[in-house]
Amino acid sequence: MRTGLKAGVAALALIAGASPGWADMAAAKKFLDEEIGDLSTLSRAEQEAEMQWFIDAAKPYAGMEIKVVSETITTHEYESKVLAPWFTRITGIKVTHDLIGEGDVVEKLQTQMQSGENIYDAYINDSDLIGTHWRYQQARPLSDWMAGEGKDVTNPNLDLEDFIGLQFTTGPDGKIYQLPDQQFANLYWFRYDWFNDPKNKADFKAKYGYELGVPVNWSAYEDIAEFFTGREIDGQKVYGHMDYGKKDPSLGWRFTDAWMSMAGMGDKGEPNGFPVDEWGIRVNEKFQPTGSCVKRGGATNAPAAVYAVQKYVDWLKKYAPPAAAGMVFSEAGPVPAQGAIAQQMFWYTAFTADMVKEGLPVVNEDGTPKWRMAPSPHGAYWEEGMKVGYQDAGSWTILKSTPVDRAKAAWLYAQFVVSKTVDVKKSHVGLTFIRESTIQHDSFTERAPKLGGLIEFYRSPARVRWSPTGVNVPDYPKLAQLWWQNIGDASSGAKTPQEALDALCEAQEKVLARLERAGVQGELGPRLNEEKDPEWWLSQPGAPKPKLANEKPKPMTVSYDELIKSWQQ
Incomplete structure (x- = not known):
């Protein structure tokens, strides 16, 4: 009862605008003990120093209530449900971190840009909007903000060079418009155990004349999809492909997230x-x-x-479960984890956290996955030097319509959830990496065997070739x-x-x-x-390209284990 009364008094103090007594280092130390532990790239002394900076910088805004918004993925759920309450306890700034659909985030942002009404104090929206922010100049350029108006609330330990996606949030004018909060790539997903089964390998070689492996091009992907569809494995009918087809905003991302560039x-x-x-x-x-x-x-x-759209339509009809055509992104995402899908070309690494849970049909008893991830194959029109796939970079954006004091308080929260103190733990929860130092942390070396190639991908030089929508989109x-x-x-x-x-x-x-x-x-x-x-x-060089006489070139596959070795070298 006393604990509840104390919490109630503290909440009232916040509402009244008073700085609560526990918004201090005692709360920060409790946070470090209970939530962070050893999962940080900083020493305990460095963590405490960073928390002290947040406490001091937040003092003018203690008691303020701010609202921020993001799409609903595991990383943002952790921020909303765990990190936001801790931030409030440590700084006295009350944060409401709303979770809504990605389309709704864009709609709210668009409404605020058009009306000038301050709906949210900060947004985590995709860096796909970099062309929009650069052209309309309604988002605060963070480079200017950090050097000027927001200098007093910019963490000296932010370390921008540590962020792996800053090039995606930088406009042609050289200014940073957004700060990455989470990143995930669009890769190829497949059942490593099925691909290495001797009978499957022999049957595939007999039918197609080449080795079953990670497809390098769409021709091989199509053969593999055909090979597995209708086969019975472990007493169930399996499918060689997974996708979704319902007329819904998520169908748009399915294509703008680099499907066309993967095709060439x-x-x-x-x-x-x-x-x-x-x-x-x-x-x-x-x-x-x-x-x-x-x-x-x-x-x-x-x-x-x-060609790209035709292949999508054909594969959805021929090789995916019948229900897939009526699914949206969020419904289709968990299907491979149910154990009846052999491969999926268009698979987001944001699903990794939900694909490694104990007891799933795609996870071994020792916790290692039966699946792996690899680079997506290329279409017939693709050429070396072209973009190979998509990388989502959900990034903090502060609009100019947000009052300065609210912008400063929101910027403190944004920096808190991407700070070096917090980032390793957050990355273990959501597996959406933004910092080089986090990717190289020993705890991910230990966990790598249970993550199906995710760590190897993010540690490889290949990762820079996956990128979000760029500035051509106005x-x-x-x-x-x-x-x-x-x-x-x-x-x-x-x-x-x-x-x-x-x-x-x-x-x-x-x-x-x-x-x-x-x-x-x-x-x-x-x-x-x-x-x-x-x-x-x-007839001109480059895109648009004339129709190819042969849109199914010679199929090519590669051994997954050899691929990983090349990444590690």
Whole structure:
């Protein structure tokens, strides 16, 4: 009863704006003892020093109530349910960390940008919006903020160079607009145990004439999907592929998250194709968008894009469970863990935490996974030097419409949840890495055998080749919604892939034209090319590319164990 009374008095003190008595080092030490322990790259003395800095910096804002928002994934659930309450106890700043759908986060952000009303004091939104933030200039450039108005609340131990995704949140002007909070890649997932089963290996070699292994190209992926679909393993019918197809906002991410670049639609260039990116949007040397359809030099409806969508539709119908066509992203995500899927090309490492739980059909008794992750295979149009896959970088964004004092309090919370004190523990919970020092921590060397290749991937030089949407996309909220609506028509069979993509590129160009006419993005906004005969553009070097005579080149596979060795070397 007394404990409850004490908590009630403390809560009242917060509401009244008083700094609670336990917002001090005693609370910080309790946090370090009970929550962090040895899971930090800092020594205990360094942790305490970092916590003392937060306590001191937060004093002017003690008693303030702030609201922040993010999408609902394991990492953010941990921040909302565990880290936010601790931050409040340590600093006296009361944080409400809302968890909503990713589409809803973008919608709230868009509403605040359009209305100027302060809905949230900070957002964790994907760095896919970097082109939007750079052009509209409604997000506080964090480089300027940390050196100026926010200097007194910027952690001297933040160590920006330790963040592995800062290039994704930096605009062409060299300014950092967002601070990464979590990252995960889009990789290939497969049943390592089934792929190494002698009978499966022999049967596959007899049927296809080459070794069963990690597919290097889509031709091999298709053969493997066909091989496993309908086979009976461990008394159950299995499928050679998993995906989702319901007309829903998540179907849009399924394609804008680099599916087209994996097929080979765009141009060479890292972190994104230039001048044509993975959305098929062409830009000029000033990064002004100039078109999306082939007739303006874009590639959204080019032969490579049609190939990419056709393969998606075919594989969903032929090789995935029948229910997959009616699923959204969140429903499809847990399906491979149920034990009847042989491989999945489009698989996010954010699902790792839920795929390694004890007792799952895909986990051995000793806790090691029966599955592994590897780089996704390339489509027929892909060439060396092109983007190989997508990396999500959910990042802290503070809009200019947020009052300065609230922005400062929110910035303190943002830095707390990405701090070196906290990051190793948070990364063990969510497995969404943002710091190099965390990836190299001994605790992940010990845990690596139970994570199916995740640590090996993030420690490899290969990881930098996975990247988010880049600056070619001038207004992510407006353009992203066009993708699921139009691709959904191809997924459902209402339109052919070509018809759906023609409609999509035209819809994108209507938005680009509106932005150009409105002039809201100034010199950074679109400048549409004049239309030309598509054949003229298809005959030029790079994207858009002409149709290949053979869209199923010779299939290639590689041994997973050899692949891992090459990463480690």
